[in-house]
Amino acid sequence: MTNPSAGRRVAIIAGVRTPFAKSGSVFRDVPAVTLARHAARELLYRSGIDGREVDEVIFSQVVPSVLTPNVAREVSLLPQLLPSIPAYTLNRACASAAQAINNASDQIGLGHADTIIAGGVESLSDIPVLHSRRFSQVLVNASKARSLGARVGAFGRVRPRDLVPVTPAISEPSTGETMGQSAEKMAKENGISREAQDRLAVMSHQRAAAATADGRLTREIVPWYGGPAMDQVISSDNGIRADTSLEALAGLRPAFDRKYGSVTAGNSSPLTDGASAVLLMAEEKARALGHEPLACIRSYAVSAVDPGWQLLMGPVYAVPKALERAGISWAELGVVEIHEAFAAQVLSNVQAWGSQAWADRLGLPAPVGEVDWERTNVMGGSIAIGHPFAATGARLVTTLAHEMHRRDVQFGLLSICAQGGMGYAMVLERA
Secondary structure (H helix, E strand, C coil): CCEEECCEEEEEEEEEEECCCCCCCCCCCCCCCHHHHHHHHHHHHCCCCHHHHCCEEEEEECCCCCCCCCCCHHHHHCCCCCCCCCEEEEEEEEEEHHHHHHHHHHHCCCCCCEEEEEEECCCCCCCEEEEHHHHHHHHHHHHHHCCCCHHHHHCCCCHHHCCCCEEECEECCCCCEHHHHHHHHHHHHCCCCCHHHHHHHHHHHHHHHHHHHHCCHHEEEEEEECCCCCCHHHECCCCCCCCCCHHHHHHCCCCCCCCCCCCCCCCCEEEEEEEEEEEEHHHHHHCCCCCCCCEEEEEEEEECCCCCCCCCHHHHHHHHHHHHHHCCHHEEEEEECCCEEEHHHHHHHHHHHCHHHHHHHHHHCCCCCCCCCEEECEEECCHHHHHHHCCHHHHHHHHHHHHHHHHHEEEEEEEEHHHEEEEEEEEECCC
């Protein structure tokens, strides 16, 4: 039997996020779950939605806490929500929050739910630090010992090298190559100059600073109250540098290829803490409850490339798929948001979308489209704002939906590169 609710339009009602802060700074002592709950609580307040209307919570986290591995369930246990609401946490690397949003959209479109909170959180100040495998085995054996002597004997086998901690690495398990090394390789293979990368970084900071000053970015942010007396109010991202310049960036040393490289800390996104959340509803229910949607989800697509090739080129494949599924062309896009993991990655993707050689490689009759920077990343991007891995996707959706509303455009696109050679794209449509 066909579900009569199938194919419903899914509306984005509201989106919020915490300030994005460089790891080790203002959120260094704040657990990820606290950030996630803070964002979700404010989302409920700002949207005016009755918590009893929420059917499910879907969150994402790339580097989970061993103490709260299902952060979504902790969010769903907010007192504003019913404890019977199911919840789960997912991981699609840097596209995680976007995937959480699309999972929610699919459930609503199928009629399995009407209202879902989706988002993501990352605390790179609070990553799990593991024991070595051998020391872990010693601990297990000691816990099983039936006498003090046996326990002492187990610990007696520990050697100094066993005590060296193991921390998660931002590298590809399949190749051992870090994302920065991959970005460096892409810059060389695609002919992306150091100056072009630095120019993009300066633009990111200048635009983010302007959007912070005029309130476009800060309206999406949930202020954080920190300090011993809870009197330190943080209401903007702390990685934005309004005074950065090409001269300042040119003075930075390459980070991954010291002799011949062009990728620096200045033209890369920093390690960041933060959370974001989006409220999605079936459009007809939203309007029946008096909510005016910001936008609706038109399509999305995911692609992947060999991680040993150009790791961050996945969006080149995902974007044309998302446009085809949406039934539109690049020329119809009014606003575009490209996740800025590295300037070299952004410029490589942009170059490919405008290339006939790449169109041939993708089996397309013509290039995907030329990027117009007057409607692309108009409020800056991850290089300036920061990149909490699992929170960025929901930030992009929120920013894109608001900017589409401000500019009164019909279609918007976002793209995200992700670990594992994955690429993600989503098309939004004005409701």
